[in-house]
Amino acid sequence: MTTGLRARKKEATRETIADATLALACEVGPDVVTVEQIAEAADVSPRTFFNYFGSKEDALFSMRPGRLEEMLATLQERPDDEPSLDALRAALVVSTDSFTEQAERWSRRLRLVREHPYLLSNYLATYSDIEDALVRVLAQRLGADPDRDLSPKLFVGVAVAALRIAVNHWQEAETTRSLEELVDEAFTTLTTGLEGE
């Protein structure tokens, strides 16, 4: 129980710091705000900030620890004979939970990226870390070489593109549909609809 409590406290501190970073980045600008200001707002020392995050940008976009591992484990546990895109969809859906829970935060993050294009590389680095990790696990499933074969990269790239497009649509189009529905439509179109529409 002690470790459970400690882990929850750590997670709470991490979230407080991430929230303070997002709030101050929106208020004074992500390029202007300092780690000292963020630490003060989160009521921690700058040193504690750096125990959790490598940089302001990292604190803005990085995934909750364990989330990527959860996605990879989900992919690994899918039945061997399941088509790659269905298996990837199951793995990626693990992350849509957090998109929906955190709708407000995501919309502010995406606005920051639109208004400060230099943040794009930090934002996309998150996607590309997910992609690299998923390619390795999928290649293993397919008995393919993650570096020399095109198909694992293609399946993962297309699945992540579908997720990204569903998320952007959900944020930007005036839609009352849930993210789950949109991700569902995107993958159904991909797996059944591409040949003839």
Next chain:
Amino acid sequence: MTTGLRARKKEATRETIADATLALACEVGPDVVTVEQIAEAADVSPRTFFNYFGSKEDALFSMRPGRLEEMLATLQERPDDEPSLDALRAALVVSTDSFTEQAERWSRRLRLVREHPYLLSNYLATYSDIEDALVRVLAQRLGADPDRDLSPKLFVGVAVAALRIAVNHWQEAETTRSLEELVDEAFTTLTTGLEGE
């Protein structure tokens, strides 16, 4: 003939400036090199530089004028009953010509982006301009709303992702296959292989 000659001269000047930008960005760094240095190397005035390009980054990544229009016209001219992905593939293949012709340039550009991540937003802006324009034309074909419907965004996003993955694979994997072959494999997998593999 006079306009033909003038257009060719303009195109040659544009290419000289773009080449000088790429060479100097690789040599001294894209963040360090100045427009003055680039203009001098290209034997033009800084003012002439800005007649062709809005910035150094623009000169590094922007498409040849007319290329996007060519892609859009190709998409518009495809038969109405052709599946979207096949029509998009035909439009995007217009651009692989220039990737292949310019293999050396592309590999240096992609290396610059890897070594200077801040360039990523400029590099991706090219893709996202292509995407936005293609979504509008495809939506028209499908009788869909480019802003409110998911499917035009999804088809274009997935097609461009397939192209991007084929290009990266061609550049980064040790492959002797041509870009055409890789794009072909990518789209064939997308249109026929996704359901069952």
